[in-house]
Amino acid sequence: xxxxxxxxxxxxxxxxxxxxxxxxxxxxxxxxxxxxxxxxxxxxxxxxxxxxxxxxxxxxxxxxxxxxxxxxxxxxxxxxxxxxxxxxxxxxxxxxxxxxxxxxxxxxxxxxxxxxxxxxxxxxxxxxxxxxxxxxxxxxxxxxxxxxxxxxxxxxxxxxxxxxxxxxxxxxxxxxxxxxxxxxxxxxxxxxxxxxxxxxxxxxxxxxxxxxxxxxxxxxxxxxxxxxxxxxxxxxxxxxxxxxxxxxxxxxxxxxxxxxxxxxxxxxxxxxxxxxxxxxxxxxxxxxxxxxxxxxxxxxxxxxxxxxxxxxxxxxxxxxxxxxxxxxxxxxxxxxxxxxxxxxxxxxxxxxxxxxxxxxx
Amino acid sequence: xxxxxxxxxxxxxxxxxxxxxxxxxxxxxxxxxxxxxxxxxxxxxxxxxxxxxxxxxxxxxxxxxxxxxxxxxxxxxxxxxxxxxxxxxxxxxxxxxxxxxxxxxxxxxxxxxxxxxxxxxxxxxxxxxxxxxxxxxxxxxxxxxxxxxxxxxxxxxxxxxxxxx
Numbered sequence: 001x002x003x004x005x006x007x008x009x010x011x012x013x014x015x016x017x018x019x020x021x022x023x024x025x026x027x028x029x030x031x032x033x034x035x036x037x038x039x040x041x042x043x044x045x046x047x048x049x050x051x052x053x054x055x056x057x058x059x060x061x062x063x064x065x066x067x068x069x070x071x072x073x074x075x076x077x078x079x080x081x082x083x084x085x086x087x088x089x090x091x092x093x094x095x096x097x098x099x100x101x102x103x104x105x106x107x108x109x110x111x112x113x114x115x116x117x118x119x120x121x122x123x124x125x126x127x128x129x130x131x132x133x134x135x136x137x138x139x140x141x142x143x144x145x146x147x148x149x150x151x152x153x154x155x156x157x158x159x160x161x162x163x164x165x166x167x168x169x170x171x172x173x174x175x176x177x178x179x180x181x182x183x184x185x186x187x188x189x190x191x192x193x194x195x196x197x198x199x200x201x202x203x204x205x206x207x208x209x210x211x212x213x214x215x216x217x218x219x220x221x222x223x224x225x226x227x228x229x230x231x232x233x234x235x236x237x238x239x240x241x242x243x244x245x246x247x248x249x250x251x252x253x254x255x256x257x258x259x260x261x262x263x264x265x266x267x268x269x270x271x272x273x274x275x276x277x278x279x280x281x282x283x284x285x286x287x288x289x290x291x292x293x294x295x296x297x298x299x300x301x302x303x304x305x306x307x308x309x310x311x312x313x314x315x316x317x318x319x320x321x322x323x324x325x326x327x328x329x330x331x332x333x334x335x336x337x338x339x340x341x342x343x344x345x346x347x348x349x350x351x352x353x354x355x356x357x358x359x360x361x
Numbered sequence: 362x363x364x365x366x367x368x369x370x371x372x373x374x375x376x377x378x379x380x381x382x383x384x385x386x387x388x389x390x391x392x393x394x395x396x397x398x399x400x401x402x403x404x405x406x407x408x409x410x411x412x413x414x415x416x417x418x419x420x421x422x423x424x425x426x427x428x429x430x431x432x433x434x435x436x437x438x439x440x441x442x443x444x445x446x447x448x449x450x451x452x453x454x455x456x457x458x459x460x461x462x463x464x465x466x467x468x469x470x471x472x473x474x475x476x477x478x479x480x481x482x483x484x485x486x487x488x489x490x491x492x493x494x495x496x497x498x499x500x501x502x503x504x505x506x507x508x509x510x511x512x513x514x515x516x517x518x519x520x521x522x523x524x525x526x
Binding site: 266267283315316 | 404407411413415441445451452454481
């Protein structure tokens with residue numbers, strides 16, 4: 001956790017430093033000459049000296065380019081780190097492998113696809129197991145081989161987009177503050193004080209600190225709660241089928257309760273005027289496990305293996321343009337000092353007797 | 362215009378063969394322009410409609426001239442594995458056989474016969490391999506019920522006769 005925060009602080013620092021230096025360069029080179037201040041001889045000498053110019057005519061612009069590079073690398077690093085915040089190693093490697101496979105298939109190399117099909121998805125007879133129109137494809141589920149059970153499900157963590165939002169707000173506002181600070185400092189330096197702007201810097205700085213705190217809080221919320229691993233004995237599921245489930249919660253937490261639920265949701269999209277709206281309805285919610293007072297330790301993650309039966313006569317997964325029926329496993333908990341968390345693991349439910357007998361092994 | 366399916370309960374297992382018939386009566390050939398037959402699913406409910414056509418056949422004027430219109434014509438297709446018929450809270454999935462008749466004066470007449478696409482049952486496997494029996498022979502034939510299924514109605518009928526006598 002400290003490592004992640006340190007990394008994020010480093011990237012943020014790079015961006016802010018770059019913005020500050022760039023603002024100073026722009027202010028001193030582009031704006032000061034237009035102001036037309038009658039500078040004292042000594043000050044003019046200092047400003048026109050090689051040291052101030054950055055060692056030559058182009059020195060100032062070298063500093064500007066370096067600061068732009070610093071901003072760019074900070075933004076890239078911060079974006080990459082936020083994008084993969086809370087991802088497990090397995091998920092990262094699976095996504096990398098998929099990206100490599102896609103690149104290879106685009107390049108026309110079938111060897112990688114053959115290799116992966118041998119190891120992950122054995123061939124099956126399409127006559128025996130026909131296509132399933134409107135049932136989402138299994139490839140999109142991002143599953144991987146499990147350690148205890150056959151499949152490890154990939155999670156869709158909630159609240160990731162809000163982290164991006166707060167990161168953008170914190171970054172934008174802090175950059176703005178630093179630019180204004182550069183203007184205020186330059187004003188003092190060149191005997192052109194801007195007292196109103198200096199006074200305004202106080203509330204601006206308060207907002208900047210607040211936005212940074214919100215961002216860090218959300219980072220803690222996403223990254224602070226340890227990884228959740230869910231493995232299942234078979235996938236895709238079939239109505240009426242019996243399945244084993246293994247759930248492991250890592251991190252260092254004291255949970256008031258931890259709950260595992262099987263949820264089937266209907267989602268409909270409809271147009272209202274020029275807006276597209278959506279509506280959700282939980283068609284089925286089955287509580288598989290609820291445990292109170294759960295202690296999770298870095299040396300001993302909370303683990304539970306249970307079995308459950310998918311009810312018969314339930315709808316299979318369905319995805320059309322405007323209507324969706326989706327299944328998922330929800331692992332949620334209320335923890336201290338972290339806020340409550342909820343992690344979603346999408347499942348695929350096929351119509352009965354239509355699943356190909358494949359295995360990731 | 363008449364569309365009918367071969368099973369009384371209108372339930373077909375996924376992956377099995379659908380046999381149905383359509384007939385147009387009391388319409389002159391000159392009044393017709395074309396006929397479209399489709400086996401489709403569509404959604405109904407709060408969301409905007411989704412529609413998927415599984416089987417489609419179009420008869421133009423030249424095709425219609427060769428068809429005896431008053432006779433029953435066969436629709437035959439293997440049903441897909443999904444989506445199954447569904448009655449949910451926000452959405453329903455309906456399967457239908459739709460016959461759309463385009464008249465020469467520009468009007469359109471639509472007739473629909475709903476049916477259910479249900480879970481594939483192992484005991485219904487024999488439906489997957491259907492012999493090429495002419496539709497007329499199979500169409501609307503009364504479903505054979507087992508003796509156990511018939512027993513309650515037979516007993517109640519006998520009781521009714523006894524009480525009357």
